[in-house]
Amino acid sequence: MASAFVLADELLRLQEDELEIEHEVLIDTLDAEEQAATVDRAVDAVAHAPTSVQQSEVYGGLLSCIKYAASLRASACHKLVDAVLSGMQSVVDELAEDEAPSLEALERYAFLLQYLVQSLEKHRSQWGGAPTRGKPTGDGWTWPSSIPPVLATMARALRALSERVWEATAVRDTFVSRCMLRPATLLLENEAYCKVPAIKNGLFRVMCLGVKLHGQAFNVQTSILQSLQYYEHLAELMAELLETMRVEFDVERIAEDVLRDLASKTFTSLDSKSPRSYGRFLVRMAELNPRSVLKQISLLQTHLDSESYPMRNAMVEVQGLLIKELSMNEDFAPAAADVDDDDERPGSAHQKQIEMFFGKIFERFLDLTTFVRTKTIQTCMALCELPVKFAPQRLQMAALAVRALEDKGSNVRRNAIALLIKLILTHPYGLLHGGELNKSAWEERRAVVQTELEKAESVLTFPETEAPEQEDTTDRRKPRKSALDLEALAASQQSMTQEDQEKLVKLRLTVQYYTDALRFIELMEQAIPILVQLLASTFKAEVLESMEFFRVAHEYKIQGAMDGVRAMVHLVWAKDNALVMEDGSQLKGIRSRLIEVYRALYFDAYPELSRAENVARISRNMIERTFGATLAELTSLEQLLSLMQSERMISDEVIEKLWEVYAASRPIAKAQRRGAILVLSMLATADRALVADKIETLLQIGLGPLGMRDVTLATHTCVALQRVAGSAKKVKGALSDANVRYPMAHPLFARLRAAIQMPVSGEEQKAGWFSLAEHAVQAIYLLGEQPDALCTEIVRQLTLAAFDEECAEEAKAFRFAQLLFVVGHVALKQIVYLELVERELKRRKAVKDAADGAEKRASELDQVAGNAEDEIGDMIAYIKDRELLYAPQSLLGLYGPLVAQICSAPKEYADVYVQRAATLSLAKLMCISSEYCDTHLALLLHVLKSAKDPVVRANVVIGLGDVAISFGTLVDENSERLYAGLNDGNLGVKKNTLMVLTHLILNGMIKVKGQLGELAKCLEDEEPRVSDLAKLFFSELATKENAVYNNLPDIISHLSSGEHAVEEDVFVNTMRFIFTFIDKERQAENVIEKLCQRFRLTTEERQWRDIAYCLSLLPYRSERSIKKLVEGLPYYQDKLYSPEVYKRFAEILTKMRQGKSTAQAKAGDADLREFEEILAQTAAQGRDDQALEHAAHAHVARTERKRAQRAPRRKVAAS
Known part of the structure; x- marks a missing residue:
């Protein structure tokens, strides 16, 4: 028998790695067969007599096997585990049945088991893979597969053994806590085990039994x-x-x-x-x-x-x-x-x-x-x-969610939108009247119930007595009111029947119900303007949530939801990339989601309607989308419908219904017929056959009697006819013309000519005619085989009409304006047509050369073809530059001097239509010839500066943009005149100027020469459309390499000082936006150095504040950035006495500390503290110096005043 065994002592020795094993076998030195034999001897002994564990040879053999378990094979380990478990189970069963074997055997097995768990867990990577939810695969044993039996044995022991087995509580606690619970805790530390139900439940059972049964x-x-x-x-x-x-x-x-x-x-x-x-x-x-x-x-x-x-x-x-x-x-x-x-x-x-x-x-x-x-x-x-539903809390929730829409965190805003959607979907106001949240309907309902309540309450007459004045301060704070005669009130209430009382309570509750519903609706409507802005967010997730909000709000009839539905159509231009969120979910592309939302709102069939009714409803929805839409909205809607048509999402029945509306013989609203052809022309951008098969209908309706009475309908019809030509984009370098063209004898050209020459009367028709003429000329040049011949005849006829002596003076002026407009637009389209002619000539030449030069070498053929193409290009260029406006037989050449004369004499030609048309024509004619452009550019710039009509100025700006495309050098030399439009008092002029400059600068047509400051001013413009365009410009400019960085000094100088300086708050907001594009460390370092040096060149405190603010906007992520700022101290140390300047440097120090990692912060914190102390001391010294200087100036001033006072006295004394 072994010597006396004390469990606590053995556990302590094991913990301190001082365990001594009697009869220890150095298993790691044995070969495989000897190891297996050693394990078998120990296992057989235990299997034959579980209490043999008390024998030192058996116990020592088991301990040796556990100690060197890492050296054993898997099969040997498996036998070892089974032997310890079976032995312990036998001893536990005997103890439970009061057969009273030695307690020492139980403790030895417990010690062996916990030691075994520790050893195998320490070397778990050696015994197979991760635990599985089922049985282990293959023949090999793994340790995780034996953990559930181990835990089951522990639980069985804890359940079967009662406290009477142990003589002392301390012994039992040692047994349970050290041999049962500690191995369980050790196994819990492995995350993989916790995912296996059998292991997790076993661990729970062991720990719960230890608490329940063993304290x-x-x-x-x-x-x-x-x-x-x-x-x-x-x-x-x-x-x-x-x-x-x-x-x-x-x-x-x-x-x-x-x-x-x-x-x-x-x-x-x-x-x-x-x-x-x-x-x-x-x-x-x-x-x-x-x-x-x-x-x-x-x-x-x-x-x-x-x-x-x-x-x-x-x-x-x-x-x-x-x-x-x-x-x-x-x-x-x-x-x-x-x-x-x-x-x-x-x-x-x-x-x-x-x-x-x-x-x-x-x-x-x-x-x-x-x-x-x-x-x-x-x-x-x-x-x-x-x-x-928690109705009162829901209202608070809604108000807080609306406020959270303006949170600085994108994730907060996104979730706030989701909360608003959830509040709408689960709102508690659908019990009486369904779920719709139309404000007008709810106000009407409340008004009705409020009237009923007032009638019911008027039955109760409450005699009133004047309340005595109270001295108490609490009552004094309340408004004075008459005191009710309680006896009279009680009598009045007793006179009411139970039914009347219940009705009164019900009416009061109903009014409260309606009031809460209206408050909820108002909160949703307050959110709409903010959500419309969030549709333009750069964070895709909140854009998608905003779209979903407007879809839900539209379905619930919330007023104002249509604003968002209209605004979201512009998202059709967004890049359609999928996005993976932090939680692993994948968001759809914005454009894909937009199509889904519009389909759900307007195109999905209602199951309760018949097929014909659904077709009519969808057609009506499409037409209504054009009502009141702006040009930008129509452009985006066209792109959306084109995408949907290309995916065949719109049925042929709906398209046929649209044609029925357009061609309806019965009188219908003008807007419906116009909307139908607008939608059809949009769909035709994806499928020209939609209109190509209906040319006759277009001519009979839009260019027939109806079109003659409705200029807008005729205009939209001309747009639809343009779609007949096809909208296939020209491949760069391709010579073929993919457009479909018709002979000039086709009836459509006669109708287009008639539309241009149609008589017009009334301001509405006059204003609409110019758009009609523009699109009609466009259609002629797109569809005609010889458009210039027809347009020449139209110009001649308009000339005869304009100079008709029998015509009234007012009508003659408008006809003159018509002539000038058509001349200008024909000239512009003639350039495009000549480019098509050039391509066609080159194509024919290439075909001919390929046929004639089959025997020539390829290199010679390429050389000949290249020379031929150059000759054709030079010929067309000569025609445009010298013949269109200067040839003796040129029709357009007759009008070039006339247009210039009209523009140079606005007082003589004072008619507004004449001036507008002449200005447009001048700009278009300047796009043809460099000579004409050079001659009249000064005139056009003079018109931009002096014209009183904002439409003329806006047109000139657009014209200059077109001229810059043809002759960029000429416009670039006078670009400063173009920037003047940014300060124009008219919104249209300012917006057009900004758009044109954006186009020209981003496409490299004009160079920026220090005028970016004027564009930066637009960032804080009161008009959102201008400020949004300016933000878009700088965002795109930032994608050009170093463009913002290179011009940053000029922007700061322009806005901070001189005649162009802006208010300080405007400067702050502008710089905050622009500095977001200075994100490279090298750029930031150079800007810090330049700004510090700028301090020494300034004398005004306002400029110091501006420079300090700019410094505070920069990131201080690198040591070099901090070093640059510290090295610049001599330049700004004498400015630190200004509280605002010092405040900005304090903000910089805070940013430096926040930008450092923990290790860097500890290393560099001493340097920052030293720099902070220097700044504080310098600022204090500067304030003292300033105080001393002020005191000195005050002393000098007092001395001068005293001297001035004594001078008159001396004169009196002398006299």
Whole structure:
């Protein structure tokens, strides 16, 4: 027999690595056969007699096998594990049946088992792969496959053995805590094991039995808290363990103790790992056992103010779960809006708790951390799903969500939009009248019920007596009111029947219901303008959420939702890339989502309608999209419908219905017929056959009698005819013309000519004629085989009409304007046509050369073809430059001098239409010939400066943009005159100037010569369209290499000083935007150096403040950036006495510290503190110097005043 065995001593020796083994076998020195024999001897001994473990040879052999387990084969380890488990089970069974074997055998087996778990777990990588949910595959043994039997044996021992087995409690505690619970805790540390149900349940069972039957609550509680602190994967698992204890083993106190311990902990902002783990534990506890959390919530709420945001996150979510628990309680009943709380009412305590929790959650909408604000909104979304609606809190929720739409965090804004959507989808105002939220309808309903309520209340007449004045200060603060005669009130109420009283209460509740609904609707409408802006966000996720909001709001009939639906159509130009979010979910492309939203709103069939009714509804929806739409909206809608048509999303029946509306013989609204042809022309951009097969219809309707009476309809018809030519984009370098062309004898050209020459009367028709003529000429040049011949005849006919002596003076002026307009537009289209002629000539030449030169070598053929193409190009260029306007027989040449004469004499040719048409024609003619352009550019610039008509100025700006495309050098030399339009008082001129400059600069047609400051001013323009265009310009300019960086000094100088300087707040906002594009470290370093040097060249305090502010906007991520700022100290040290300048440098120091990592912060903090002290000392010295200087000036001033006062006295004395 072995010497006396003391479990505690053996465990201590093992822990200190001082375990001595009698009869130790050095298994790691044996070969495989000898190792197997050693294991077999020990296993056979135990199998034959479990109590033989008390023999030193057997026990020593087992310990040796466990100690050197890493040297054993898998089969040997498997035998060893089975032997220890079977031996222990036998001893446990005998002890349970009071057969009273030696307790020492049990303790030896317990020691062997815990030692075995430690050893195999230490070398687990050697014994097979990760644990699996089923049986291990193959013939090889793995350690994870034996863990469930090990845990089952432990649980069996804990369940079977009672405390009477041990003579002393300390011995039992050692056995349970060290040999049972500690191995279980060790296994819990492996995250992979916790994912296997058999292992997880076994671990739970061991720990629960230790607490329930063997008084190990304190040990388990300590283990849980340590696990939460060091192992993140155990957060939810520990909550599940505590719930298993409560449900299956009726042990609840330990959960409350853990919660109390957790409540007493404090966390700093530097703690990262443990707060996340504790927070996840709390959330899981609130899900599984909210009652225990509720009991400790008063203590736990201290974490709402924790420095660590994960704890604040968790507490927000916990309180949301507690609200859910309380609201699902059978005793809970929401208080009515007009009923005071009564402590005796069932559920009133729960109601107060819920209101308190809501208040705490709503406070977190103002949390400093974006993550907490986001979690708060997500918690509110979860609360919206509850059966109880919490109407008062929902209104608060909606108001806070609307405010959160302007949060600086994109994720907060996105979730705020999602919350608004959830509030609409789950709103509690659909019980009486369905779910629609149309404000006008609800106001009418409230007005009706309010009238009924007033009638019902008028029956009650309350005699009033004047209330005596109260001296109490509390009553004095209240408004004075008449006191009711309570006896008269009681008598009046008794006179009412029970039915009348119930009706009165119902009416009051209904009015409150309608009032709440209207408040909710108003909040949704307040969100709409902000959400329209968010549609243009650079963050894709919030754009998609905004689109979903407008889809839902439109379905619920919320007024103003149409603004968003119209605005989102511009998203059709967005890049359609998918986006993977942080949670792994994939967002659709914006354009794809836009098509889905529009399909859902306007194109999906209603199941309750017939096929014909759905076709009519979809057609009507498409037409209505054009009503009141701007040109930009129509352009985007065209792109959207074109995409949908290319994907065959619009049925042929709908298209046929649109043609029916367009060609309807019965009188219909003009807008409907116009809308139908507009939509058809949009669809035809993807499929020209839509209109190519209906040319006859277009001529009969749009260019027939109806079109003659409706200029707008005729214009849209001309646009549709242009689609007949096809919209295939020309491949760069291709010589073929893909457009479909018709002989000039085709009837459509006669109709187009008639449309241009149609008589017009009235201002509306006159204004619309110019657009008609533009599109008609465009159609002629797109579709005709010889368009120039027809247009020549049209110009001649218009000339005869304009100089008709019998025509009235007013009509003659308009005809003259018509002539000038057509001349200019024909000239512009003739250039495009000549380019097509050039391509066709080159194509024919290439075909001919290919046929004639089959015998020539390829190199010779290429040379000949290249020379021929150059000759053709030179010929066409000569025609454009010298013949179109200067040839003796040129028709356009007759009008060049005339147009210039009219533009140079606005007083003589004062008619507004004449001046506008002449200016446009001048710009278009200048696009033809460089000589004509050079001669008349000064005139066009003079018109831009002196014209009083803003339309003329706006047209000149656009014209200059076109001229710059043809002759960029000439415009570039006079570009400063073009920038003047940015200061024009007319919005249209300013917007056009900005658009043209954006186009010319970004495409490299004109160079920036220090005028970017004027463009930067537009960033803070009062008109959103101008400021948005300016932001777009700088965003695109920033993609050009160093473009913003190179011009930054000029921008700062332009805006900070001189005649162009802006207000300081405007400068601040402008620079804040522009400096977002200075994101490269090297750029930032150079800007810091240049700005520091700029201090020495300035004398005004305003400029110092501006420079200091610019310095504070830069990132200080590198040591070089900080070094540049420190080295620049001599340039700005004498300016630090200014409070605003010093404040900016203090902000820079804060940014430096925040931008450093923890290691860098410790290393460089001393240097920063030294720099901070130097700044503070220099600033203080500067303030003292300034004070001394002011005192000196004051002393000099006083001396001068005294001297001046004494001078008259001397003169008097002398006299």
